[in-house]
Every structure is written in structure tokens, then in C-alpha cells.
Amino acid sequence: MPTISHRGPSAFPETLFAYLRWSSAWAQLSSDTWETR
Secondary structure (H helix, E strand, C coil): CCCHHHHCCCHHHHHHHHHHHHHHHHHHHHHHHHHHC
16 A cells, blocks of 8 residues: 555545445445345
């Protein structure tokens, strides 16, 4: 994983959106698991 300090503040939005995308995917997976139970 590239260091954010090397790329500067411009890399922050990319990391933020990547985190949001991962979080939403995880939430979807969790909801599917809860619905299955």
C-alpha cells in the first residue's frame, strides 16, 4: 500500500472513497448474513 505522505493530500480523497467502498461492501455482506440467519 503506497504511503499517503509520499503522494500528498491529493491521495486523501482516493483513500477515503476506497474506505467508503469497502465499508459499504462490508455492510452489505453483514446485512446479507443477518438476513440469512
